Amino acid sequence: MGLLSKKDTKLITDPLADNNPITIQVLGICSALAITAQLKASIVMSLSVLFVLGVGNVVISLIRNIIPSKIRIIVQLTVVAALVIIVDQVLKAYAYSLSKELSVFIGLIITNCIIMGRFEAFALGNGPWKSFLDGIGNALGYAVILVIVGFFRELLGSGTLLGFPVLGDPIKKTGLYAIGYENNGFMLLSPMALIVVGIIIWVQRSRNKDLIED
Amino acid sequence: MEHLELFFKSIFIDNMVFATFLGMCSYLAVSKKVSTAVGLGAAVIFVLAVTVPVNWLLDQYILQPGALQWLGAEYADYDLSFLSFIMFIATIATMVQLVEIVVEKFSPSLYNSLGIFLPLIAVNCAILGGSLFMQSREIETIGLAFNYGISSGIGWFLAILAIAAIREKIRYSNVPAPLRGLGITFIITGLMAIGFMSFGGMLTGGDDEGKKQPEETAKVEKVNKKENKLAENTTTINE
Numbered sequence: 001m002g003l004l005s006k007k008d009t010k011l012i013t014d015p016l017a018d019n020n021p022i023t024i025q026v027l028g029i030c031s032a033l034a035i036t037a038q039l040k041a042s043i044v045m046s047l048s049v050l051f052v053l054g055v056g057n058v059v060i061s062l063i064r065n066i067i068p069s070k071i072r073i074i075v076q077l078t079v080v081a082a083l084v085i086i087v088d089q090v091l092k093a094y095a096y097s098l099s100k101e102l103s104v105f106i107g108l109i110i111t112n113c114i115i116m117g118r119f120e121a122f123a124l125g126n127g128p129w130k131s132f133l134d135g136i137g138n139a140l141g142y143a144v145i146l147v148i149v150g151f152f153r154e155l156l157g158s159g160t161l162l163g164f165p166v167l168g169d170p171i172k173k174t175g176l177y178a179i180g181y182e183n184n185g186f187m188l189l190s191p192m193a194l195i196v197v198g199i200i201i202w203v204q205r206s207r208n209k210d211l212i213e214d
Numbered sequence: 215m216e217h218l219e220l221f222f223k224s225i226f227i228d229n230m231v232f233a234t235f236l237g238m239c240s241y242l243a244v245s246k247k248v249s250t251a252v253g254l255g256a257a258v259i260f261v262l263a264v265t266v267p268v269n270w271l272l273d274q275y276i277l278q279p280g281a282l283q284w285l286g287a288e289y290a291d292y293d294l295s296f297l298s299f300i301m302f303i304a305t306i307a308t309m310v311q312l313v314e315i316v317v318e319k320f321s322p323s324l325y326n327s328l329g330i331f332l333p334l335i336a337v338n339c340a341i342l343g344g345s346l347f348m349q350s351r352e353i354e355t356i357g358l359a360f361n362y363g364i365s366s367g368i369g370w371f372l373a374i375l376a377i378a379a380i381r382e383k384i385r386y387s388n389v390p391a392p393l394r395g396l397g398i399t400f401i402i403t404g405l406m407a408i409g410f411m412s413f414g415g416m417l418t419g420g421d422d423e424g425k426k427q428p429e430e431t432a433k434v435e436k437v438n439k440k441e442n443k444l445a446e447n448t449t450t451i452n453e
């Protein structure tokens with residue numbers, strides 16, 4: 001990595017596992033759970049957060065010295081809301097059915113705690129380039145969990161990935177269905193998202209004993 | 215009747231935590247002790263009960279397509295709905311600031327125990343989610359909007375109260391080490407959500423059949439109206 005120093009690389013790789021925003025920092029969970037019934041929606045959501053967090057972190061870090069600290073939350077919310085409006089309008093223009101499917105959850109990126117958390121914890125105290133890397137890293141950490149959850153829920157729940165049938169045809173009974181496999185519709189319902197994330201946390205903490213709580 | 219139905223529906227069936235996962239961050243972070251959970255829950259009820267009706271007014275008279283008609287006929291075609299995020303969040307941030315001042319004045323101990331999470335109500339998805347759902351479900355009167363705000367707040371309160379009570383007890387159980395803390399909380403919430411799904415059948419019994427008919431026709435009329443409007447617009451463009 002010639003472009004990035006060791007410290008910069010750490011900014012990106014740390015949030016992917018050991019300091020993951022969802023499973024360790026407990027931020028940004030609402031949207032992570034609600035739209036993961038399908039892999040496609042999870043990916044679109046991850047990309048939106050990547051954009052908002054990357055650009056937002058840079059903007060906040062550029063204006064960090066002129067924000068009065070008393071009203072910083074409103075300033076931050078305005079920056080995020082403006083960026084989210086851009087994402088929302090772009091999605092409505094180019095992927096209308098998808099934006100209908102995500103319904104209010106694109107708007108809820110504004111209140112995604114990862115974004116406020118990173119603004120408060122990082123962008124207010126660091127330069128633009130570092131903030132950008134931090135934003136990208138944390139958004140990728142968020143994306144990793146979303147994609148894992150989306151992958152399992154769509155695969156086990158409807159037997160497809162990104163809309164393509166991968167386990168065979170459930171009506172004609174081909175592929176896995178021929179030997180008696182049935183789609184587990186329960187995976188598509190909301191409680192299973194919580195349980196899948198719970199299992200991810202379990203696996204992660206079994207592998208890295210340092211993360212275990214009290 | 216409409217009010218009662220919406221009330222129970224938003225508490226049990228469309229419970230913010232268990233059905234739509236709103237406000238999960240503070241739900242997970244502040245649910246270690248029942249007393250703080252109650253404080254935060256009450257603050258959420260209050261903020262929701264104020265912001266949803268205020269945002270309803272904003273939506274009705276400023277943001278909706280054609281809402282600016284009261285300013286004069288030339289404003290009838292304006293559609294400011296893309297601004298709703300920024301308007302809603304501004305209302306919410308103001309209200310949260312207000313709550314913060316009030317709590318600090320009247321209950322400093324609660325203020326200290328809530329700490330960072332009081333300002334974080336502003337970025338609690340439950341609050342913004344309430345307003346956005348109010349908008350997308352097209353709630354019709356301000357009374358219903360108030361009802362919706364307060365009852366979904368109660369639903370959230372109920373959820374955080376339940377999980378806080380469970381977490382206080384679970385400290386004495388032998389949970390596998392990697393699952394302790396966050397992991398088990400997620401799984402318990404999942405199980406509770408499965409339980410709450412059974413409320414789904416609550417409002418479908420009884421005299422529902424007689425009631426459904428007019429509702430559907432009303433919806434169809436609404437859709438027709440929208441289509442007509444669209445048709446009108448396209449004809450004017452064509453002309």
